[in-house]
Amino acid sequence: MLNQRQTEILKEIVEDYIETARPISSNSLCKKMKCSSATIRNEMGFLEENGLIEKTHISSGRIPSEQGYRYYVDNIMKPKEITGDDMLKLQTIFYNNSLMLDDTIIKSMEIISEITNYTAVVLGSASSENKVNKVEVVPLSENRLIAIVITDKGHVEHRNMLLEGRVSSDEIKQTVELINKLIVGTPINEVSSKLEFEVKPIISKYVKQHEVLYNAFYNAFNDFANNSNVVMKGTSHILKQPEFNDIDKIRDIVSKFEGNEMVNSIKEEENGINIYIGSENEFDDNVTIIKTKYEINGNEGTLALIGPKRMEYDRVISLLDYIKKNIER
Amino acid sequence: MLNQRQTEILKEIVEDYIETARPISSNSLCKKMKCSSATIRNEMGFLEENGLIEKTHISSGRIPSEQGYRYYVDNIMKPKEITGDDMLKLQTIFYNNSLMLDDTIIKSMEIISEITNYTAVVLGSASSENKVNKVEVVPLSENRLIAIVITDKGHVEHRNMLLEGRVSSDEIKQTVELINKLIVGTPINEVSSKLEFEVKPIISKYVKQHEVLYNAFYNAFNDFANNSNVVMKGTSHILKQPEFNDIDKIRDIVSKFEGNEMVNSIKEEENGINIYIGSENEFDDNVTIIKTKYEINGNEGTLALIGPKRMEYDRVISLLDYIKKNIER
């Protein structure tokens, strides 16, 4: 445990570094506290011994280590009140009734990304918990159909089907009815096996073009189970951070953004606001990921922000919390 | 017009520069041709006077100018046969029958992006030409509905609706029937006015919760007209190109990729394969955009590649052409 002065020094170092991205010297701290730089250097030595701060080279000022950020977040930091400016920007979104809910969420995260220069991620609900609500088929022309699958939480997935030869609309109706009878209410991740072992045997008996129909539905359901419905906003904003003044780091993170590793590293499930600093997250050692789950009408999702470890934790926590509460309202 | 030797020199300069990204000296050309470096320097002077090549500084070798690339593409270059390697990679996609058409297109463009290190863009059909085929409403719970709109070309758009208070399912049916009656067959970009001036007056008379229903449909149709259905693959690949060894250029292009300026700069409509070199495109002076339209069953779309001006034109043209023909088959 740190004494009061040590705590204050760590706090200053973290907050100063968050603001300036430069190592903090004992001299600069000396001006803000009532003791000499030598005293501060002694305390810094202690903090360094305990792994809370680091040097960039032997005679440099100090920067927070990952553990330092962690200690700061857990024991020192307090959420920061949202400024009137930020509040105003967000409210223009929340009080715009013409926006649909999903758009509101995305827009508000986009704004947060803009005002913070971090990258925002909105992860749609984990669809494996959704259940099939309805299956529809709409004919487009003689041999083209669209299959539409709807879940109880309001997700919609669709597929084009191209039929070779002619299929009577009766056969189509039959198939759809059968699927509706057997599949509705099934959790989406159990559908494929149910399709294969319950639906397939039956339709292959009664329906001539069963294979085309079966495949189309099979694909639609499969995609459904895998699609994570990710929206990213402000990929380019995080590149403005000075930690990305390095070409290779930029290339690296941009290509990681393109892959879907991020989805996996965000997926873990905990309540409240979770913070993963540097190597605490699976995504990239250079960043902090902060995320929270939301739930509206039984429909779950995740909001996340990706920024440098040198993130304005106190501000971001408040912002995320504010958004979460507003969309859940 | 250039004489034979000048043509050969320009060809060498362009192709060499495409390969190495370094200025080409008279000496290096001299080895590949049967004349001295001095002669080549004279010819280079001529080419430079005509704006086809440039120097990076007063005593540097030459690089192609935009006009030089243009001349090369128009008059010198011949499409290059696709290598067995590239062909193989693409065929694993085309002969994978389990993939849906859209996925095939995207996957194949993704592969092209990978083997060329350019960025691929697939632009869905210009939906303003689509006509409404059907409108559906599916109830989720007492006060939640999903509105689904389907066009004749098989696009599907949907919206969640939250009803305040109770709406009889009769009213919903009525509205949907009315919309179907009045709107089906209307081109998507004319729908909003038709909704406002023909549908709204009628439902506001007969339907109590008309506003919620009307808004939901209005939004769905609006999105439809604006959504361009863009898929980008390999945003990070182009960053490997040496022209993006500059941090500011990277930041610039990544943020341009995020915006939708690109969609606009790709939208122009011409047949065949179109090449926009540097300032010929609206997107970014540092890149070349090469694109082509495809059409399947009346459903149009655009394939595009974005690379440095120093692009392997001969290879890319063949690849695009190959993909286009394969998906249209």
Place this chain on the structure above:
DNA sequence: CCTTAGCACTCTTGAACTTTGATTGCCATT
């Protein structure tokens, strides 16, 4: 008249070196 060899001139690149300024660690003193 076209081609070539020769040469002076220009500019980039990279390495080596210097200077400046910031900052620390340690030690003796208060």
Place this chain on the structure above:
DNA sequence: AATGGCAATCAAAGTTCAAGAGTGCTAAGG
């Protein structure tokens, strides 16, 4: 326990230098 003083360390930025790659021009040669 806190402080002042001082040598030591290092990054960053600037300077200089030499090497090398290229060009443009001119005059001579086929």
